[in-house]
Amino acid sequence: MLKINNLHVKLEEEDKQILKGLSLEVPAGEVHAIMGPNGSGKSTLSYVLSGRDGYEVTDGEATLDGESLLDMEPEERAAAGLFLAFQYPVEIPGVGNMTFLRTAVNAQRKARGEEELSSGEFLKVVRAKAAELQISPEMLKRPVNVGFSGGEKKRNEILQMAMLEPRMCIMDETDSGLDVDAMRLVSEGVNALRSPDRSFLVITHYQRLLNHIQPDVVHIMSNGRIIKSGGPDLALEVEENGYGDLLAEAG
């Protein structure tokens, strides 16, 4: 599904290399976790994959189902099935959550040559999915993320994910700032979406989330590279001993 090979990325504005030869492969149906100290480049990786401005790829490639992602516009990547749940979801005053969601869903359907959803069909689906995430109809009507608590914003990200039905979901610290109940809701939302042809790349600081969303593979990232990959036990090891030993091991 997602293949990243020897990815080198620097900031456009300054001479700062952030990703330094990162390679990673997430096969269809699998959940991979990325853990790593602050500043190792996890968010940068998620932004570069989804097409944010400000970065320059100096070497390497990233493909989704064999198609090069890096040449596409952000909206094309979305239509191709990529989704990023933001670490910091953006507030957009004056634009209703529903209007935004419906526009996004239909824009993607249109880009893929599928029929657009009528407002009736859309409403039915969105209400049901919102209810599962305990997002009230009132929250749906509010402007995008405005006045939402941290946890509400993250749940709203998962709602968008559920509505857009992407094939490759990247989640950037979706667990940060969540209390136990919100964590459970978010995890249930994600688990409900797991399927043989959908993959997840879950960026997190804490092993806690991985108790709820069981990963197939855990990668440790440091200084712009994956320094170690392993099974779920690797996350437990980090939880117990921190990154110190792993970093020393990697040199």
Add this chain to the structure above:
Amino acid sequence: MSDTAVKTKVQQTPQVSGAPKAADALEARLAALDLPRGAFASARGAALTRLRDMGLPGPRDEYWRYTDPRPFNTPEPKPLTVEAALESPLFTGRDKLTLVFVDGVFDAEASDDLSLEGVEIATLAGAGAGHWAADLFGTLETAGQSPVKRPFAALNTAAAQDGLLIRVTGKPSKPVHVLHRRRAADADAMWHHVIRVETGAELTLLESGMVGARSNGVIEVDLAPGAKLHHVAAKRAVDPRVGLSHVFARVAEGATLKSFTLSVNGHHMRNEAVIDMDGDDAVAHVAAAVLGDGDVGPFHHDDTVFITHGAERGESRQVFKKVLKNGATGVFQGKILVKPGAQKTDGYQISQALLLDEASQFLAKPELEIYADDVKCSHGSTTGAIDEDALFYLRSRGVPRERAIVFLVLSFLADALEEVEDESLRDEINERLDAWLTTRPQI
């Protein structure tokens, strides 16, 4: 580029040289108008004298520093060469009393019947000397000539062809809708409405449609204690027309004025609001949303507001938002004057521009002048570009770039639209804005 002067006083530029030439220009302007006109002869004569005393503004006039007055000074407007585009009407699907003006003149044939319970409506062209509006016509304009001169408003009082004289005594069941249409390519339309809302009465006044090559509209609004006027105007022009408008309002004790204007394009526009908060607990909100695209023709849009608090506990709000692209220029001159004794005044003013490219510019001159010590007044002015984080967020969800920008423009304008109190009106304007922004070519 942004030019922001805070707490500056309006300076009068002395007219030293070129005065005779200016007088000639005024006489040439007047000669083209076929005066005298219509009812209320004494008020019109006085306006003409006022106008001759002050003369037409020149490019060096401080109050016209950001907007060239010359297109309003010429004897004839520049004729339009573009056909009026067909536009599906606004404010549809609601019960309303529609009054049609063609090139600034009332068209009875095309209008609804003038009768509406709680409101008396007559036309300026048809009014006789004993009409109730005879005492009011021109008086608020006259009061609004100090401390700043507004010669085009005096010109209007002297020369307006037609207008509405509306007296509201109750709470009419539906809004009054003024629908403008253009016919002649070289129309020089001048209309003058007088609206008096009696104690405790309420009116919603809607304005829409397109006017001709040059327009000069004045509305004098006199609100008695506890009266309310909601004014919602939506103007769109796809042609290089020039236009001026003045609203002069006197807001008595406990009365409320709420005015919102949507302007889409045009060429050279100036809208002035002069509001006198005359009684205690008066409320006045003026807001505007402006879309300007220099590609359609040179775009220049000026909002000039002067709010005077002359009594206690007045609340005023100015919310002005402009979206500018392709070399468009937006101007805002807004003043809050708090007179001695106008304690507990709550004055707020915000003017903001969203520049969609670097060729466009916003010039803002916010002013506060306060002579009372127990007041709350604030103002702010910003110029910014599209928020890249928000743009990326929307695009990452699959919303195409163009559509995402429409969302962000609507988001930017939302605060101004909030000033439209009626939710269904607000929704309609928002939908129309959305359609305008989506279909282009006019922004």
